[in-house]
Amino acid sequence: MIFSDTKKRRDILFFFLVLVCSVVIFIIPGPKMGSQATNTLRVKAKVISVDNSEVNQFGIVKTGDQTVVAEILNSRFKGKHINAVNILMGKMEFDKIFTEGDTVLATLNIDENTDEVLFGNIVDHYRINLELVLFLLFVGLLVFYSGWTGVRAIVSFIFTGLMIWKVLIPGFLAGLSPIILSNSVVAIFTGVIIFLIAGFNRTGVNAFASAISGVIVTTVLALLFGALFKIHGATKPFTEMLLYAGYAHLNITDIFLSGIFLASSGAVMDIAMDVSASMTEVLNKKPDITRKELFLSGIKVGRAVIGTMTTTLLLAYSGGYTGLLMVFVAQGTPGINILNLNYVAAEVLHTLVGSFGLVIVAPLTAFLGSFILLYDRKE
Numbered sequence: 001m002i003f004s005d006t007k008k009r010r011d012i013l014f015f016f017l018v019l020v021c022s023v024v025i026f027i028i029p030g031p032k033m034g035s036q037a038t039n040t041l042r043v044k045a046k047v048i049s050v051d052n053s054e055v056n057q058f059g060i061v062k063t064g065d066q067t068v069v070a071e072i073l074n075s076r077f078k079g080k081h082i083n084a085v086n087i088l089m090g091k092m093e094f095d096k097i098f099t100e101g102d103t104v105l106a107t108l109n110i111d112e113n114t115d116e117v118l119f120g121n122i123v124d125h126y127r128i129n130l131e132l133v134l135f136l137l138f139v140g141l142l143v144f145y146s147g148w149t150g151v152r153a154i155v156s157f158i159f160t161g162l163m164i165w166k167v168l169i170p171g172f173l174a175g176l177s178p179i180i181l182s183n184s185v186v187a188i189f190t191g192v193i194i195f196l197i198a199g200f201n202r203t204g205v206n207a208f209a210s211a212i213s214g215v216i217v218t219t220v221l222a223l224l225f226g227a228l229f230k231i232h233g234a235t236k237p238f239t240e241m242l243l244y245a246g247y248a249h250l251n252i253t254d255i256f257l258s259g260i261f262l263a264s265s266g267a268v269m270d271i272a273m274d275v276s277a278s279m280t281e282v283l284n285k286k287p288d289i290t291r292k293e294l295f296l297s298g299i300k301v302g303r304a305v306i307g308t309m310t311t312t313l314l315l316a317y318s319g320g321y322t323g324l325l326m327v328f329v330a331q332g333t334p335g336i337n338i339l340n341l342n343y344v345a346a347e348v349l350h351t352l353v354g355s356f357g358l359v360i361v362a363p364l365t366a367f368l369g370s371f372i373l374l375y376d377r378k379e
Contacts, residue, residue: 298366
């Protein structure tokens with residue numbers, strides 16, 4: 001009973017420690033990147049009227065200028081009207097068309113001497129409120145179903161997001177080694193997630209050790225086959241823009257490779273946790289189980305989990321390229337051509353190397369678990 005109370009206090013203390021760390025990471029400003037103007041202000045605005053007389057349409061593509069009049073809804077300039085020009089480039093993935101009544105995000109350029117608005121620019125539709133509502137619905141459903149475990153999962157979710165946004169991305173931009181930095185960040189949030197959910201016990205230690213081992217294997221395979229595939233990091237969308245924006249020193253190929261094991265680390269963690277928790281449950285139901293029997297039970301669970309998880313990775317990666325695949329099929333592009341295109345080969349590398357990590361981590365968790373969970377057993 002005393003041990004149980006001590007364990008609970010330790011887990012609660014760790015929960016609040018992670019919560020405090022999340023708040024600190026959120027509050028501390030990240031390193032300044034680029035040249036952000038100090039005389040700009042981002043505000044919420046409502047479109048009052050639009051003028052489409054200068055918009056030209058060619059088939060489904062629109063080009064030209066759309067003039068927008070919007071009313072500012074917040075800040076010290078609330079109620080003020082701004083005129084903005086929405087430039088259409090003829091690329092549907094970037095262009096946006098505004099209509100009367102739309103709520104938008106606008107950027108104001110302020111005169112530092114008179115504190116007057118010099119001009120305004122409409123950035124895009126305002127979606128923050130909807131994103132917040134969707135996130136709160138997700139939090140509510142998770143907490144309703146999982147209770148205290150759901151609360152811990154939300155904290156780990158927030159902590160992971162902050163680590164990526166405030167540590168990993170600025171570190172990449174600062175020129176730190178993408179491979180070392182990514183592995184370090186993955187190790188930190190893997191430990192936080194697993195020990196928050198499982199607690200500081202043998203189950204958590206086994207899952208953490210196995211997940212980190214799986215990530216290391218994935219890293220080695222990504223570096224090896226990344227070189228053999230001869231794939232440049234610029235195959236990923238928007239990456240090349242960094243080189244022309246003052247970041248020509250970045251090793252975008254290593255950043256691409258680090259994204260492989262970063263993306264697969266979540267699935268690796270899931271399998272390690274599933275197998276470890278299942279082995280713990282088997283041990284609790286049969287305390288006299290032998291090390292060999294426990295190992296074989298972990299193997300059986302791992303086989304079932306891997307059977308669906310590898311397909312999950314395929315669906316997750318290919319889902320974002322549905323439009324591209326449709327173009328290939330519509331044009332009758334031969335399969336051999338498709339598989340040799342650099343951006344398609346990059347996704348093949350992404351999927352298969354990530355799947356290797358999944359296949360490795362399941363038996364590894366079973367093997368380590370047979371010793372960690374029974375570390376005081378003499379056989």
